[in-house]
Amino acid sequence: MNNEGTPRKMESNHRLASVLATGLFVILCGFIAFPLLAGLLASFRPGRELVQNGLAINFDFSTMTVDNYKYLFGLAGDNSKVDSAKYFMWYKNSLILTILTVILTLLVCYFVAYGLTMYKFRLQGFLFFLVIATMCVPFEILMLPLYQEVTALKIINTRAGVILPGLCAASTIFFFRQYMQSLPKELLDAARIDGCTEYGISVKIMMPITKPAFASMAILCAMGSWNNMLWPMLVFRDTSKFTLQIGLNTLLTPYGNNYDLLIAGSMFGIIPILVIYLIFQKYLIDGMTAGAVKG
Amino acid sequence: MSKFKKLFYSQKVAPFVFVLPFILSLLIFWAYPLISGIIMSFQDISFGSRSFVGTAHYSKLLKDKFFITAVSNSVEYMLLTLVLMIPIPLLLAVLMESRITKAKGVWKVIMYIPALTSVVISGMLFRMMFSEAAGSQMNQLMAFLGRTPIAWLKTKWTAWIALLLLCMWRWTGVNMLYFVSGLKSIDGSLYESAEIDGCNAKQKFWYVTLPLIKPTTIYVITISVYAGLSMFLESFMLWNGNSSPKNIGLTIVGYLYKRGIEKNDLGYACAVGMVLMIIALVINVIQLIATGTFKKED
Numbered sequence: 001m002n003n004e005g006t007p008r009k010m011e012s013n014h015r016l017a018s019v020l021a022t023g024l025f026v027i028l029c030g031f032i033a034f035p036l037l038a039g040l041l042a043s044f045r046p047g048r049e050l051v052q053n054g055l056a057i058n059f060d061f062s063t064m065t066v067d068n069y070k071y072l073f074g075l076a077g078d079n080s081k082v083d084s085a086k087y088f089m090w091y092k093n094s095l096i097l098t099i100l101t102v103i104l105t106l107l108v109c110y111f112v113a114y115g116l117t118m119y120k121f122r123l124q125g126f127l128f129f130l131v132i133a134t135m136c137v138p139f140e141i142l143m144l145p146l147y148q149e150v151t152a153l154k155i156i157n158t159r160a161g162v163i164l165p166g167l168c169a170a171s172t173i174f175f176f177r178q179y180m181q182s183l184p185k186e187l188l189d190a191a192r193i194d195g196c197t198e199y200g201i202s203v204k205i206m207m208p209i210t211k212p213a214f215a216s217m218a219i220l221c222a223m224g225s226w227n228n229m230l231w232p233m234l235v236f237r238d239t240s241k242f243t244l245q246i247g248l249n250t251l252l253t254p255y256g257n258n259y260d261l262l263i264a265g266s267m268f269g270i271i272p273i274l275v276i277y278l279i280f281q282k283y284l285i286d287g288m289t290a291g292a293v294k295g
Numbered sequence: 296m297s298k299f300k301k302l303f304y305s306q307k308v309a310p311f312v313f314v315l316p317f318i319l320s321l322l323i324f325w326a327y328p329l330i331s332g333i334i335m336s337f338q339d340i341s342f343g344s345r346s347f348v349g350t351a352h353y354s355k356l357l358k359d360k361f362f363i364t365a366v367s368n369s370v371e372y373m374l375l376t377l378v379l380m381i382p383i384p385l386l387l388a389v390l391m392e393s394r395i396t397k398a399k400g401v402w403k404v405i406m407y408i409p410a411l412t413s414v415v416i417s418g419m420l421f422r423m424m425f426s427e428a429a430g431s432q433m434n435q436l437m438a439f440l441g442r443t444p445i446a447w448l449k450t451k452w453t454a455w456i457a458l459l460l461l462c463m464w465r466w467t468g469v470n471m472l473y474f475v476s477g478l479k480s481i482d483g484s485l486y487e488s489a490e491i492d493g494c495n496a497k498q499k500f501w502y503v504t505l506p507l508i509k510p511t512t513i514y515v516i517t518i519s520v521y522a523g524l525s526m527f528l529e530s531f532m533l534w535n536g537n538s539s540p541k542n543i544g545l546t547i548v549g550y551l552y553k554r555g556i557e558k559n560d561l562g563y564a565c566a567v568g569m570v571l572m573i574i575a576l577v578i579n580v581i582q583l584i585a586t587g588t589f590k591k592e593d
C-alpha cells in the first residue's frame with residue numbers, strides 16, 4: 001500500500017495483501033459457521049449427549065443417526081407423535097403470525113409514510129418528530145404497562161395482542177419515507193389530472209414504484225417477527241398458541257429430557273428464515289442500511 | 296358527491312387519513328403505556344388495588360443491591376459491546392470495501408447469517424459450547440492448551456466471555472454492513488485527491504473515511520447503546536432462565552422482568568424501567584453532544 005517501490009514489488013505486495021485480507025474473511029466466516037455447524041452435527045446425535053458432553057464439532061459419522069428428525073416428524077412411536085404435533089403447531093403459529101405481521105405492518109407503515117412524505121400540511125414536521133421519538137424509548141420500558149393495557153382491552157392471548165402494538169414500526173415508516181423522498185412528485189399531479197383520487201394514487205401509482213422498499217422491509221419484518229420472543233411470551237398463555245421460539249424455550253429444562261426434540265427442532269426452525277434470506281438477501285442490505293447513511 | 300365525501304377525497308384531508316393509524320397507535324400503544332408507566336412507578340399495585348407511595352420505589356431502588364448489580368452489569372455490558380462492536384466492524388468494513396478483498400459477496404452473505412438465528416437458538420448453542428462438561432467446545436480448547444475444564448458460566452469473567460462472544464457472533468456482520476453502506480456513500484474522488492496530496496492508507500482512513508462516515512458511526516453507536524442497556528434475552532437464554540449464579544448475568548430489564556412478571560410487583564418494576572429510560576436518554580444526549588450532532592451544519 002506504499003507509494004514507494006518498483007511496480008513489480010507493488011504488485012507482489014498487493015497480491016500478499018489480497019491473500020491476507022481474503023484469508024481473514026475466510027477465518028471469520030469459519031468462526032461464524034462454527035456454532036451452527038456444531039449444532040447441525042449435534043442434531044444427528046442423541047440429545048442427551050448434548051447435556052452430558054456439551055456442544056463441540058464432532059465428525060464421528062459412525063454414530064450419527066436421523067433418530068431426532070424421525071422423532072421430530074412423529075415417526076418414532078406415540079410420544080413422538082404427540083411431540084411432533086405440538087412442534088408443528090408452534091411452527092404453524094409462527095408462520096401465521098409472521099405472515100400476518102409482515103402484511104399488516106408493511107401496509108400500515110406504507111400509508112403512514114405516504115401521508116408524511118407526499119403532502120405538505122401543518123403538523124407534518126411534528127408528526128415526523130414523533131415517529132423518531134417513539135424510537136427513543138426502549139420497548140422494554142413500555143412492556144409492563146402495555147401488558148396491563150392489552151389485558152384490559154381483552155386482546156391478551158390473541159394474535160391481535162402481539163401484532164397491534166407493533167403495527168406502526170417507526171423504523172419501517174422511516175425507511176419508506178426515505179425511499180419515497182427520492183421519487184418525483186410530478187407523477188402525483190399527472191395522476192390527479194387523469195382523475196385519480198388521492199387514495200387511488202397511493203395504491204395504483206406509488207405502490208408499484210415502491211416495490212423494492214417493500215421487499216427489503218418485508219424480509220426485515222419477517223426476521224423480526226419469526227424470531228420475536230419477549231412480547232409474544234407475555235401475550236400468549238396457552239401452549240396451543242405458543243410460537244416456535246416460545247415453544248423451543250419450554251423444551252429447555254435442566255433435566256435435558258427434551259433435547260432430542262430441541263436440537264432437531266432448533267435446526268429445523270432456522271430453515272424458513274434462512275430460505276427467505278437467501279432469496280431476498282440483496283434487498284435486505286438496502287433495507288437495513290436505510291437509517292445509517294443519512295443519519 | 297356529498298359534501299363529506301368531497302372533503303374526504305380532498306388534498307387537505309387525505310394526508311390526515313393516511314397518518315391516522317400512526318396517530319392512533321401513538322396514543323394507544325405508546326403515549327398511554329408510557330404515561331401509565333410513569334404513574335405506576337409512583338404507585339403500589341397489588342391485585343387490582345392501587346395506592347400512591349410517592350417516590351418510595353425510587354428511594355428503595357437506590358438501596359436495592361440487586362438493582363445496583365443489574366445497573367452496573369447493564370452499563371458494563373453496553374460499554375464492552377461499544378468497545379468491541381464499533382471499531383472491529385468498522386475496520387472489517389473498510390477491508391471489505393477495499394480493492395484487496397476477493398469474493399466480497401460471499402463473505403457478506405455469510406456474515407449476516409447469525410443475525411437470522413433467534414436468541415433462543417443461538418443462546419442454546421452458546422450455552423452448550425460453554426458447558427462445563429469436559430467435551431464442550433471451550434473445554435476441548437482448554438484441554439488442547441493443557442488446562443483443566445472450566446465451569447464457564449459460573450464465574451463472572453468467563454461467563455462474560457460467552458456473553459460477549461454471543462453478541463459479537465450475532466451482530467458483527469450486521470454492524471459491518473451498516474459501515475459498508477456508509478462507506479459506499481463516500482465520494483471516491485476524495486480518495487483520489489487525497490492520494491494526489493500524498494496521503495498513505497492510514498492517513499486516508501483518519502482524514503477521509505472517519506469524518507465522512509460519522510453519520511453511520513453515530514447511528515451504530517445509538518442503536519448499540521440502546522441494545523446494550525436493554526439486553527435481557529441473551530442472558531435469559533445463556534443461564535436458562537432469569538437467574539444466574541451470584542447474579543452475574545442480571546441486567547436492568549432482567550430485574551424489571553423479575554419484579555414485574557415473576558413477582559407481580561408492577562409499581563416497583565415500572566420504577567426500574569424509568570431508571571433505564573433516564574440512563575438511556577442521558578447517554579444518548581451526551582453521545583450526540585460529543586459527536587457534535589446538535590451543532591448546526593454549515
